[in-house]
Amino acid sequence: MAFHLSSPSNLCHDCQPLCNSISPSHILQLTPSLFSWRARNFCHSLNLTFLSPSQTRNSLSSHIRPLQVSLHDSVAQESQANPSTMQESPASDGKTNSSSKSYIWVNPTSPRASQLRQKSYDARYKYLTKVSQSLDLCNPTEEDVFQVLSGLGENPLEQDAVIVLNNMENPDNALLALKYFQLKLKPKREVILYNVTLKVFRKSRNFNRAEVLLEEMLKKGIKPDNVTFSTIISCARICSLPNKAVEWFEKMPQFGCNPDDVTYAAMIDAYGRAGNIDMALSLYDRARTEKWRIDLVTFSTLIRIYGMSGNFDGALNVYEEMKALGVKPNLVIYNTLLDAMGRAKRPWQAKSLYKEMTTKGYSPNWTTYAALLRAYGRARYAEDALNVYREMKEKGLELNVVLYNTLLAMCADLGYTDEAVQIFEDLKRSQTCEPDSWTFSSLITIYSCCGKVSEAEGMLNKMLEAGFEPNIYVLTSLIQCYGKANRTDDVVRTFDRLLEMGITPDDRFCGCLLNVMTQTPKEELGKLIGCIERANSKLGFVVKQMLGEENGEVLRKDATELFSNISMDVRKAYCNCLIDICVNLNLLERACVLLDLGMSLEIYTDIQSKSPTQWSLHLKSLSLGAALTALHVWMSDLRKAQENGEELPPLLGINTGHGKHKYSDKGLAGVFASHLKELNAPFHEAPDKAGWFLTTKVAAKSWLESRSSPDIVAA
Template sequence: MSNPQTARIVLRFFLGTYSLSWKLVLYNVTLKVFRKCKVLNSAEELFDEMVMRGVAPDLVTFSTIIACARMCSAPGKSVAWFERMLEFGVQPDDAMFAVMIDAYGRVGNVDMALKLYERAKIENWRIGVAAFTTVIRINGTIGNFSGCLNVFRDMKAHGIKPNLGCYNTLLDAIARAKLHWEVRSIHQEMLRSGLKPGWATHAALLRAYCKARCGDAAMNVYRDMKVNRMVLNNGLYNTLLSMCADVGFVDEAVAIFEEMKRSKDCQPDSRTFSTLITIFSKYEKVSEAEATLEEMLDAGFENDIYVLTNLIQCYRKSNLVNDVVRTLDIIMDLNIAPNERSCSCLLKVMTHTPREKHDKAIRCIAKANPKLGKLVKLVMKADREDECFKNEASELFAHVGNDVRKA
């Protein structure tokens, strides 16, 4: 039977015919129809009805409702019904505990999910691929990347064949650890198993190679995605651009940026423009950096301290003192508060600019960090053996970050 309305009619008929002992069986059979039809609300209403009629639920009752909740992608409901079992004196079996590993993991109860998983290993429960995948995801989220690999090996040792979702979850977790050799090995194993990589697989590979700064490998995945007509989102495009900034792929970054602009699915955002300006600034491509900034402003995005700091660094490396001063004017006019990185950059600028042009840099620094601004003024006009200077410096260096100390 696959019609929940018909199932209710049949149930009503038989309830008036059979004894109380048979009524539990009738309710459980009807619940299984609701599970098959994925009507969780009806299953919950039927449970309330059976309890009201004095029919005590058993393990089959709860396992059916929990399975229905899983099929409806409602892990919170699965957990809620699991935790009601003790209320009715029903003890879960090993299969139920194994199922709940996935449910607890999906609702974010990491401790309970891992506790059940450890118990499963000790008591040798039969765990499905969904539960193993959830435990891999949990370990990845908490940064236990060796744990991800151990769980994956445990799964295969138990004869459970990983599916595409499991491989993608593992790849995504290992990508965060920058273990690109493990990513490559897992990907090759997946291909040998006969599974066809989809968008999620390519996205995980791209993130992994980008984070590990494997430029050629990342670009190969990108090209493969384009050949297979897979649509990249802004996150993946920006991850690619950040990798290009790290490894010096300037031409590739420009090509990716132009590809984004031609895309119907996503356009460059503020992070895209900012990263491209960073790339041009890093490699002293002044005109390209300025043109990108102008394009960014035309697109409706605003200047921020990160972009302007990169421009200042570009001008400093190119000995364009007047442009440094002009950018400082923009920072002051827009009332943008410099951060520690920009303060570090401004300190470096002061070592390459005439003394008479230091005032604006000092005012910018003082706006972000009054103590640092005061110390810089003392450096400019005081004897470094002066006791006041020493005291100010000692107090300041106890509170500033590494960027400013290095500067």
């Protein structure tokens, strides 16, 4: 929709020259205040009118150059396509006659007028972006680029040059276009032309050429400004050259530039991504002490930096500071916080933040759900994670493959077979993603852990068909699977395959072999020991020694060395397995040596505890063999205490834990209960305390006296 001054006959003679001097491009730039000032001072009846499309073309054609012709053409077409905007205008009350319909009166200060100006500006902008697109597509020659630009007329406007360059993407042609504008116009602020050209290089992620252009600008003596620096800094950041970002940031003072809040925000982000967290935080400190305005994006950047660096309380502190400063967090802030709490493995905090967020009226978006799913999934909050999943499905939000995999890994960890199968089916139906090696790996793990050999093998074949090679995680699961099914030869075959593939067994894999040994009959153990020796000679040595003739002290020494050489997170698993193997082979004395070693190395802590009213045995996270060994040790300690004339407390208790162990519906608690029964132990499951077996001083006393120690574990 175009607007124009009404015909000169409506104006007083004072206004005539003004009217004639207004070119279409000036009309586009009129501001409300300017317009009303002129209206007040120069004429009594200055009216704005709409022209009909044909009138627009006729009345303007005399002033305008090719560019403006096409501009106004497109405006006219738009008004034809959307005539309702005319009828909505203030003058159109529905009763107007046909002749007044094409000349609708608009108050220049009205919102309607500003809407119209916006529309005209939009149309011109649209035209200039088309020029940018043509420039991107034409040959990278001076001839072709200049040819396209000649459409802007002999004297292009600096403002138009900025818009054209700003919307370009082709860096070669942008350089030529810049050259053209430098030839054709005397830029008042040449730095702006350079700044927008720098942005073109940033779009194509070409830091080197951006830097060359900037150097050229400086050589010409053009003074850079904050925009120049924030552009080159963000370009360096995008191109993963954080050191370059720092380098240019530090050059700012020598060009008389003081970083402002935008530049600081960019630098906080650049330092954060460069891993220079200290610098990022010290800029934040400066921003705080110097009372700069810190916007929400920077706050979220800070929370992200803290979250990535593992300082989760730091992340929460930023949030508290925001509150203290009266800055209202938005959805992005909440999402970043939720993500940090997920990384922190603090699902309960994610939960309460989510609650707070929804109470404040924010509705979750995809990012929110993704953060929650990661937080709950990683922490094995199965019900919460599955609820988020269901809610996403209900809302039609698509998961990506990583989110699916997070859910499946959680199901694998918890033994949620049915859920996993359903989720896998859902993933296969999904339009947006397909299973990858992580997906197959989780499913193979699930089937392996419940000993479903044919299903696990079937999934392995599907994985191979999909073009994925089995990796160490898949082979670890398969070995576990064959071990559970007592298919020792398949375990060995799979192990050979791993070595053939050039994969180096890791601590976890060896732990799995050890675990298979705990389930394997004595006659077959030799085959597995052979694998273990090839996988980890130190471990193989300790296992052989444990089953051989050496005395306990030698075993203790070598096992100590082994434990100092494996990663912390598998030490307990190794110790549990080694003790289980001993217990299975009735090597009680060695089991005791290993348990004692485990306690002195703090692999096991606080197994026994004493308070004035109760002595307890804590078996949580011990394997069955280790738990029985610990019970044996405890009983002999109790007996010793009695012999020394020490009084037993009124209550004695054994804590096996809740027994919600994965892939076992009974867990240690269930298995342990039957063992206690076999031992005629007077411990009874406490009805109000899950996982606790209790007895009284009197019952314990007579039972201890009736038992001789060595046969306990043998049961």
